[in-house]
Amino acid sequence: MKSILPLIIVIALAAGSIFLVNSVYTVNEVEQIIITEFGKPVGNPITEAGLKLKVPFIQEVNSIDKRILEWDGSPSDMPTKDKLYISVDLFARWRITDPLQYFLRLRDERSAQSRLDDILGSETRNAVAKHELIEIIRTTKDRVPLLDSLLTDEEKKLNMGSLMPITKGRLLVEQEIFQAASEKVLVFGIELLDIRFKRINYNESVRPKIYERMISERRQIAERFLSEGNGEAARIRGNRIRDLNKIQSEAYRQVEEIRGVADAKATEVYASAYNQNAQSRAFYEFTRTMQAYKSLVSNNTTLVLPMDSDLFKFLKGLPAETKAE
């Protein structure tokens, strides 16, 4: 009898500790607990953290997260109102506000996530199909973009470097999805906190077209630069010819003016000297003629002179007056 006593003690201890372990449980800060008896929830959910008691073996502990949870949708392709295929990736934040409801309807988070997939997925499709792409891309209605100094007025007119106008914007579209979806998830004991577009991208099939457009836009700018360069160069070359002609003709004009003034002045000086009276005029004519003879008569000249010219008249003899003397 004595020999089996330790065995009994060991068994009792083991049973006791199993009993004890099964009748206490801890509640973490991040969870809330629903106690079930044979699968049926009992009492209110336990939301306060700490060490708790329960009926062993009969009651079971079901942990439900108390934190804000994330939902990350998988990217899916959908058309916008303007028939552009885009790939949209959303994320949402939600929390379990009615754990009992949640537990009854969904049991675990995996099914909750898949419900959210369904609901948010379809609401997103609805919202995206109702809006043009730009409404989902842009947010601020009246934002005026910084303008690149490279762009000219012409290009600004063609809407380059400007933002496309929107009527709603991304935040409102997000809000629409949020409102539609948050009503639908309430029945699961879930509160949707917010949803946001994470990624919006062109679908692979659309991308080449977009790239082509971008390339053509850039090429256009590049061509403009080249022709601007050539145009400006031509302008400068034109300037060169113009300025050259201007300078040279101005020089000509001024030179002629100066010479004219000089000639006029000289003429005046000469005239005032020569044109004093009849005698001066005659004297000028005489002296100037004499002067001219010197250059007019060269050594090739044959001169025929009459005997009675002033110079040779004495060849015929002395004048009468001299004889008389």
Add this chain to the structure above:
Amino acid sequence: MSDHQMEDMAQKGMDHFRSIIPPSESYKNLLYFAAILLLIIFGWTSYYTVPSDSVAVVQRFGKYLKEVPPGLHFKFPLGMDKATIVPTKRQLKQEFGFATLGAKDFHQFSSPRESEKEKQMVTGDLNAALVEWVVQYRISDPGKFLFEVREPSETLRYVSESVMREVVGDRTVDEVITIGRQEIESEALTKMQELSSKYNMGISIDQVQLKNINPPRPVQESFNEVNQAQQEKEKLINEARRDYNKVIPLAEGEKDQRIREADGYRLKRINEAEGDAARFKSLLAEYTKAPEVTARRIYIETMEEVMPSLKSKIIMDGSSNGILPLLNLDTQKNGAQK
């Protein structure tokens, strides 16, 4: 089943038990051993150290107990107390669109496939751009960080991507790629800060830095073309300016030269005229005193000067008029020379 039978069975069990485990001496040793082992486990699980860049959040039976500064600390053993170390002073970062090698924090980057998708964005003029950026953040409230949101770091990644797309979506491709970088950084920062405080993640965002921003690869070349065209434009203009500069200043100089020369002509002309006039006037003054003689003198002097250089002179008598006597002039001349 009688008591006797029970006893029998127990006896058999004990016998069996004894045959497995050693006799009572070593059984006692085993108990000691177990006790020591228990003590070691007690000791092992009742202390923890907090690194200097972190704090520890201690939970007792799952309930938040306290926040503990760096150093060596003790706690209830055997998992009754749980200490979670949160690096509050460490500057953490998340990279988007690229990954620095060797990062230990797996929230810092995403897989290459993902990061390729992370950087693709649509701009406000419906163009595409590839944007890479970094978010620097710290855990400012370890309590919130641990208990409010399930995946704060992952949520921060979502927030960051969402906000960056929102900001880029409001800008033109030129703004995104060239002129608006700083504005994007500051706007993204404020929006991320707003969201992270709204989301109660216990995270404070310090910086948003844009890294490479490129047009999509197929488009990059055409962006380069624009740059090249810009350079080409400058080159063309400079060359034309060079031609201009080669000619115009020279022409200006030549103009001045010609004007100066003309000026010289003017001075010369007037001076000469005045000289001539002065000379004439002086001469005239003398002439008027004795016109007849002076004129004759000048005439004769001139003739004296002119005549000798003549080739031949024919002096005709006034009575023999007509041309005939002149006809054989040449032969006479030739004969005379011979």
